[in-house]
Amino acid sequence: KHGSVRVPYDFFECRVPDRFPLVPLHWHNEFELNYIVSGRSEFTCGEDKFTTETGDIIMIPPNTLHALYPCEDESQVYNTLVFREELLGIGKEERCGVSCIEPIINGNRKIIVPVSRDHESYEEIRKCVEQIFICVKDDSPVADLHMKSELLRFLWLLEKTGCIATVKDQDERQMESIREVLVFINRNYRENISIERLAQMAHLSKSYFMYRFKKMVGVSAMEYIIQLRIRLACEMLRNSTAPSLEIAFACGFQNLSNFNRQFRKYVGYTPKQYRGINMQRRAFPDS
Numbered sequence: 001k002h003g004s005v006r007v008p009y010d011f012f013e014c015r016v017p018d019r020f021p022l023v024p025l026h027w028h029n030e031f032e033l034n035y036i037v038s039g040r041s042e043f044t045c046g047e048d049k050f051t052t053e054t055g056d057i058i059m060i061p062p063n064t065l066h067a068l069y070p071c072e073d074e075s076q077v078y079n080t081l082v083f084r085e086e087l088l089g090i091g092k093e094e095r096c097g098v099s100c101i102e103p104i105i106n107g108n109r110k111i112i113v114p115v116s117r118d119h120e121s122y123e124e125i126r127k128c129v130e131q132i133f134i135c136v137k138d139d140s141p142v143a144d145l146h147m148k149s150e151l152l153r154f155l156w157l158l159e160k161t162g163c164i165a166t167v168k169d170q171d172e173r174q175m176e177s178i179r180e181v182l183v184f185i186n187r188n189y190r191e192n193i194s195i196e197r198l199a200q201m202a203h204l205s206k207s208y209f210m211y212r213f214k215k216m217v218g219v220s221a222m223e224y225i226i227q228l229r230i231r232l233a234c235e236m237l238r239n240s241t242a243p244s245l246e247i248a249f250a251c252g253f254q255n256l257s258n259f260n261r262q263f264r265k266y267v268g269y270t271p272k273q274y275r276g277i278n279m280q281r282r283a284f285p286d287s
Helices: 095-105 122-138 141-160 172-188 195-201 206-217 221-239 244-250 256-267 271-283
Strands: 009-016 023-026 031-039 041-045 048-052 057-060 066-070 076-083 109-111 164-166
Touching: 009 122, 023 172, 023 221, 031 122, 041 057, 057 122, 076 122, 095 109, 095 141, 122 141, 172 195, 172 206, 172 221, 195 206, 195 221, 206 221, 221 244, 221 256, 221 271, 244 256, 244 271, 256 271
Parallel strands: none
Antiparallel strands: 009 076, 023 066, 031 057, 031 076, 041 048, 041 066, 109 164
16 A cells, blocks of 8 residues: 555655666556656556656556566656545546546556657646646645646546547456466565466466466566566665675575676676665765
């Protein structure tokens, strides 16, 4: 859960890969609004896979699988607002809620992403999104009231400009078949997980499971597990003084050499270099 009853949203200023190497495939029960400030990345949102550009706007409905991977030798800065549907303040019996909002939440309608600079109504939508993030950063009860109105206006603009469409039966619902496996991996990625075990869980042959997982997620199951381990390792290197060997074992790696090799592959630095860079950032935050 993001936010609280009093403040039903969370705001994040994100930098990839500067602050974290990637955002592995995941989902949550809230809406997510992303505004790309600068740079490029490879983005997955449900069945859609695309390269983001500066200025792109990405609205993600609840329970939609999504991920972000940096482009080679590039970084990306983006703002993220994760908010509960209660923030919209629409009663479930209201016709606008029944016809417009609820179908997005239950997956019968999808938001077309991204909204890019070439969209005919981009400037109007962009100004609305920028106002939303101004309200978020203001962080006050009055700003929350303003943000509610801008979020509703933003959804209205998406409706008005054709950015919300009906979902075909086999579209994003195919992603549901892989959720149980993803839940298991996210809870157990520190352990030794075999492809055979995951395939059995999905009630598929090993070869077909590998094909289906990569098609749905964008990477192989083993690569996805490594990504989760690397992300945890980054957190431990930033927030603890534990030696690399201890961190490697805590994250599920069987030996230090493999940990060092995989870490450098995904992050671009050795674990020691990564820790040193983050210590320097804390000491000189404006550098």
